[in-house]
Structure formats: structure tokens, C-alpha cells
Amino acid sequence: MNKKLTYGMNESQQRLCDKYGVKPYPCVDGSKIGISLNVKEGVQPIHGLRCEPTVDTCGWYIWAGDWSDDPDFFNPLHLEHLPEWCSQSLPFLQLPPGWRFLIAPDYEDVWFDENLQL
Template sequence: MQKADAVYPDQAQTEICSKYGMPVQPPEEMVAIAIDSLGKSPIYGTRVKLPEDGNISWFIHCGEFSDADDFYKPVHVHHLSEMLPQVVNYLCLPTGAKFIIDTAGYEDVWMAE
């Protein structure tokens, strides 16, 4: 399968949602990634309510968070398999979901309050 032909949800994404008792919600075409943080650990993901006329609900960063205006950059979801493959299985978690994963196998998934 070519990266551009990725299907959402795939089996691994469905299993993550099922494991945490959450509905499956396929991602939008774009996500926001803190590109300068790539390679750090842990990896954090937050899915917010899609803003009106917006096209990004996932915000993902590695290591420490920054509130700098240019911290996140828009990236097409299909580039994640190359840039940050560890997060692909979490992309079908629903609005309000958050996750933390690390390179040692730690995984936590929950719904924001």
C-alpha cells in the first residue's frame, strides 16, 4: 500500500480505540506537529474540537511543550508515517482524546476533562 493510499481506520487504530473504550474517529487530512521537537521523548498528542472552517484537530509534540506561536506546523497526515510513525496508531482516537507514549513502551490514553 502506498502512503497516499492509507485507509483510516486501519486495524491497529481500531484496536487502540477499543482498548480504551473510545469511538473511532478518522483524522482530518492535516495535523499540527512541533517539527523542531521531533526526536525527543515522550510524545504527546491532543485532539481538539475542529474549529469552524478549520482543518486540524490533532496537535502533536515531543518532549517539552512551548507556547511559541510557531511551535506547531501543519503537516499532511500521510507524512506522519515517515516523520513520526509512532503516532499513526492513535490518529483515530476521538475529539477530546490525549495520549502520551515514549520509546520505552509507555502508553497512556485518556479523554480531556
């Protein structure tokens, strides 16, 4: 039986899913995300997109600033370390595959991206 992320479904995540009319899609404990190193450096804005999860990933890719096609742009990070890297992304973790977010100081945008290859 898969365990769900213990800090996963909190009130802010439930409100966000309710706001966009989506059923929460939990992340599994021990799974990884792809994250750019500049996220931890505080670069803004923060982008996130969720693809279909795999055996050991929850499908989230999070980066700061501009996208890069560099094959080393995203690094694997176990989900339990995300609060130290980018706590402001935690409310979005329950959004299902196909959803994206963009956040910056005093700004938030959340949308379903039909162009994501799921």
C-alpha cells in the same frame, strides 16, 4: 463526499478505540495536523491531543518533549506525511476530540482530557 484516510483505520487503531470504548473518529484525507519540528528529530516523549477538526485540519496536535507557548511551536503538516515524521503516533489517530496520548520507549498512556476546550 469526504474521503477518509486510506491508511487510517487499521487493526491497531481499531484495537485502541475498542480498548478505550470509543467510536473511531476518522481523519479526512488531505487534512492537516499541528506538529512541532522536534518530533522529526526524535525527541521524547511524544504527546498528542485532539481538538475538534476544522475545515482543513483533523484536530490533532503532536509535539515532543516539553510544551511551548511560542506561536511558531506548531507547524502545519499534511496528514499523509505523518508516517515519515512520527509513525508511532499513527495508532492514536482515530481517537475522538478530547483524547490525548503520551508515548515514549516502553511507555504509553491514553486518556480523555475533560479540560480540553472543545
